Amino acid sequence: MPDTEPHFIVSSRVNDGLCDCCDGSDEWNNVLLPKDLIIKVKNKKSSVYQGPCENKCAKIIQMNQENYKIKQLGKRLKKSYLQAAGVLDNKAYTVCPFESVKQQQFPHPARVLGRRPQWKHVLPYKYVLQMVAGDADLCPDGISRTTNIHFICGLNDKVTQILEDDRCLYIVKFSTPAAC
Template sequence: MRKISVWKRPRILILVLAAAGIFLTFQFFSLKALFYTQKRSSQASYVKENERMENFIEEFNDEDSMRIHPSEAHGVKHLSIVPRGVHIDDMHLYKAVQQGHHKTQKMFRCVKTENLLPYSWLNDDYCDCEDGSDEPGTAACPNGRFYCAQQLPDQTAVSLPSSRVNDGICDCCDGSDEWAGRAPPKSMRHKGKNIVLQAPCRNHCDTIAKISKENNQIRKLGKRLKTKYVQAAESLWDKEKYGPAGVFYKLSKSCFPHKALQYNFNVCPFQSVTQEHFPTERWTLGRKSSWKQKSHGQFLLEMSGGDAVNCPEGRPRQSLILFLCGINDRVVELREDQRCEYVIKFATPAAC
């Protein structure tokens, strides 16, 4: 029995070592095959991603009809690739349509007529679609519309007739409608301040957005202060004389001085408007009140029956008071647009 036991031990050890060698060899080739498979998969994914990006770039590489520009949504700027003159919400209407053998030719489908034409004809300054949709960024189509590249947050989208594209006048706050940068002819150029902005244009959208935000804050505060003006007219029987619910009645109990140039003015809404040049002249610029408009947020009060001395054809002086939303009662501006005709901008919470 001892001889058999001694003889078997080396055989068992050899079998164990052989099994271990086979197992390790199998593991080595398995790991090598797995690494090779993962490498090929990674390479295939990389190639596929490259092809996708190349197709994407190829689709939007026409610089004459496409451009990268800032757009605003919820007050945050971001970059979007859209055709010139197209609102970002209509981008889906301007995706290339694949046509031809193997679908290699890129086409554009007219928005309304659905006619197909080469995508390179988009914004080429020639009107091909009957609906004008192939020229959103030029003045080629008489019935087209151009959307400004940068839109202000929380406001209606700004667009203009295509005839006003590259006409030398800055209609869009970012100047995107004057993308050619051509100034108007000298004979058409405006001179002076506060007339119109002319090409080449500057981007002043941020300034407008800031002012708009401040105006919204003024309106919110003004609406809260407005309740006191409504309460002041609760006991009136002729409330409509002073606007909706008599909201402007409180102003009829006060006068508001204002100085412009060498004159001192005194504006008493619903009572009188006077002008004085100490120590000589004193004129009444209106003493009878009547509403020219008091709806849809527009409040325009006419003060007529003023003095007629030195006025053209002996017409009596008159004043128009335009009430604007503000957080306190004050005369913002007073000007004489025509001889003996005055325009007064008046800020008050009553107009909020």
């Protein structure tokens, strides 16, 4: 691929009917796969390309540049999350990941739904930021208010959904490039 170091492929992959190079240069003899081995691809974005090969380097470079930009934006946002707020059911929510989550139902004062962030392992390779409110913000039956923030990949920092999953257990879906 242009602007990258050259990679070598084993000779058995040259002129085998599969495009290993983004420009198709490994298939210079225009060998096609036998009909019984051809994969009928409905998705044009498949990662397996069969001869005759097309030059896809420019598309791959563009896609890599876009992915790089999103990741760079995510790195910047990880360092300093912006305050995001949403209004649901006449309640205003203020979500500051790694600081606090508050609920405001006018004209009443704001209620803290969580502080003291801590990563919680919920599934293999999946973590949730759990925030528990202090003793001053307990539910009427003495249970601590808890907010679990689920980070999902997105272009902007914003709250996409807030649910009270169980009494005094709040679930926040937070879209951010930092999760990409």
